[in-house]
Amino acid sequence: MKNVYVAGVGMTNFGKSERLGRELALEAAISAIEDAGIEPKDIDATYVSSAFGIGENQVHVGPLINSALGIPDRPSLTIESACSGSSAAFHEAYVALSSGFYNIALVVGYEKLTMNSTPENTRLFAMASDFWYEGLNGVTFPGLYALMATAHMNKYGTSEEMLGSIAIKNHRNGFYNPKAHFRKIIDMDTYLKSPVVAYPLKLYDSCPFSDGAAAIILINEDAKIKKSELVKVLASVRSGSMAALQDRNDYTGIPGAKIASEKAYKYSKTSPEMISFAEVHDCFTIAEVMAMEDIGFFKKGDGGKASLEGITQFDGKKPVNPSGGLKAKGHPVSATGIAQIVEIYDQMLFRVDKNRQVSNPEIGLTHNVGATGGSVTINIFRRLK
Amino acid sequence: MHYVKDYLNSLKEGNLLGFECNSCKHRWLTIQNFCPNCGSHDIKDTYLSKRGKIVTYTILDVVPTNFKDKAPYAIAIIELEDGSRIQARIENIKDKDLLGRDVTFEKGDEEGLLFKLE
Ligand SMILES: CC(C)(COP(=O)(O)OP(=O)(O)OC[C@H]1O[C@@H](n2cnc3c(N)ncnc32)[C@H](O)[C@@H]1OP(=O)(O)O)[C@@H](O)C(=O)NCCC(=O)NCCS
Ligand SMILES: [Zn+2]
Numbered sequence: 001m002k003n004v005y006v007a008g009v010g011m012t013n014f015g016k017s018e019r020l021g022r023e024l025a026l027e028a029a030i031s032a033i034e035d036a037g038i039e040p041k042d043i044d045a046t047y048v049s050s051a052f053g054i055g056e057n058q059v060h061v062g063p064l065i066n067s068a069l070g071i072p073d074r075p076s077l078t079i080e081s082a083c084s085g086s087s088a089a090f091h092e093a094y095v096a097l098s099s100g101f102y103n104i105a106l107v108v109g110y111e112k113l114t115m116n117s118t119p120e121n122t123r124l125f126a127m128a129s130d131f132w133y134e135g136l137n138g139v140t141f142p143g144l145y146a147l148m149a150t151a152h153m154n155k156y157g158t159s160e161e162m163l164g165s166i167a168i169k170n171h172r173n174g175f176y177n178p179k180a181h182f183r184k185i186i187d188m189d190t191y192l193k194s195p196v197v198a199y200p201l202k203l204y205d206s207c208p209f210s211d212g213a214a215a216i217i218l219i220n221e222d223a224k225i226k227k228s229e230l231v232k233v234l235a236s237v238r239s240g241s242m243a244a245l246q247d248r249n250d251y252t253g254i255p256g257a258k259i260a261s262e263k264a265y266k267y268s269k270t271s272p273e274m275i276s277f278a279e280v281h282d283c284f285t286i287a288e289v290m291a292m293e294d295i296g297f298f299k300k301g302d303g304g305k306a307s308l309e310g311i312t313q314f315d316g317k318k319p320v321n322p323s324g325g326l327k328a329k330g331h332p333v334s335a336t337g338i339a340q341i342v343e344i345y346d347q348m349l350f351r352v353d354k355n356r357q358v359s360n361p362e363i364g365l366t367h368n369v370g371a372t373g374g375s376v377t378i379n380i381f382r383r384l385k
Numbered sequence: 386m387h388y389v390k391d392y393l394n395s396l397k398e399g400n401l402l403g404f405e406c407n408s409c410k411h412r413w414l415t416i417q418n419f420c421p422n423c424g425s426h427d428i429k430d431t432y433l434s435k436r437g438k439i440v441t442y443t444i445l446d447v448v449p450t451n452f453k454d455k456a457p458y459a460i461a462i463i464e465l466e467d468g469s470r471i472q473a474r475i476e477n478i479k480d481k482d483l484l485g486r487d488v489t490f491e492k493g494d495e496e497g498l499l500f501k502l503e
Pocket of ligand 2: 406407408409410411420421422423424425
């Protein structure tokens, strides 16, 4: 297998945008191309992801991006994987580059959601569940994660304050991220008093519906480019879990995340102890707890406690979501996986605000979940000196 | 072996059409053509029991457009008396603590599965 590297990244602001999804995707793509110091014509293949394009009367976006970049003859693949679409796109690009079939790929994820009301988005998102057995009953995505939260709190004593500490940390980090959806520091009182969305989860446990796009240029060792600031991909692994929550034995973790991370550690010859920092899928605070446990950062049941103790702060022993996470940076669903990689890259190049810069960003991990874990991607990256 | 449509029709007749594995006796509701427990393809149609206990739950305040008039309601994962696990909606929630509560099938229709607290 050929070595694969991230050579450049780009990202729009996350939040509410007046622009079309395809325009956001293009903006992110152009920034990534400029950051990598290449021309669009250097790209061998484009991987695009969006989940709710149908809401904008626009699917099959790959060719639109390539046409707009002046490379209509290049192959494009448009991928959907619920909240983990661009991680799936990244993985496909990684596989193609490591095989040597392509040398330079553009990977871009975007979503445009804020034109819909919350109940309408809630209805749309329920389509990513096992619809006839979950969504049809009136469950929502906050609701599905709340089912896991109730189980986790009941089994391990995970408390509201522990979940609150995650919301507070991620809002704090988001405050120092100029591209974040929410740039607002919150305290425990604000967290505790926020309205219930899906008991036991509240407003401040939840990520928002965001518009936004993120893109990267991924290359293999045969690519001829000038830029030397590269981040090496040590592993990219995807897995899954039973689609419907009711068909699992346990609701306090995501089986596919555990499987994918164990493989990723094996392929990259690393271990949870060796990871310097991680961007994890905190669509709800409980999801960050489960993520940290599934990827082996903490013993099962200890994720909430570790967060309350401050271990996962940007300057703590195990920084998690220095970008602000989905909670504060925002969650334009199919942009999220690539946005996590943008953060890994920017951290490794020491080009983020010093108030959230991890001190020793040698090995970084991304954890991105589609729906309740039907799809999971774990990627591990290394800084090159 | 049945399809989702047959499951929806069974609800209207007051039944929960699911599956049972002939190899390991595991029982489930969702359309899985191979046993989720042992992987066997030797499975049959069966009606699941209509009473059970709440294993985990949530109470929804923010709901999809089409459920606006019903909020707040609970969504629970219920372990039925035959050991199978299903997800259902429970309306008229007065108490926030629902873990372990006994529930029974109330009805099923185009709004999914509705159970009630005993
Ligand atoms: C949490 C949620 C219900 C809030 O929606 P809402 O109640 O309609 O909120 P609104 O959009 O009306 O915003 C109300 C206020 O709260 C803020 N807000 C909205 N969502 C927020 C969130 N998740 N966290 C913090 N603040 C939020 C808004 O900025 C707004 O503030 P303002 O009044 O100062 O402008 C909604 O964002 C949600 O469902 N999120 C989950 C998304 C999801 O399921 N994603 C998939 C994950 S798997
Ligand atoms: Zn079986």
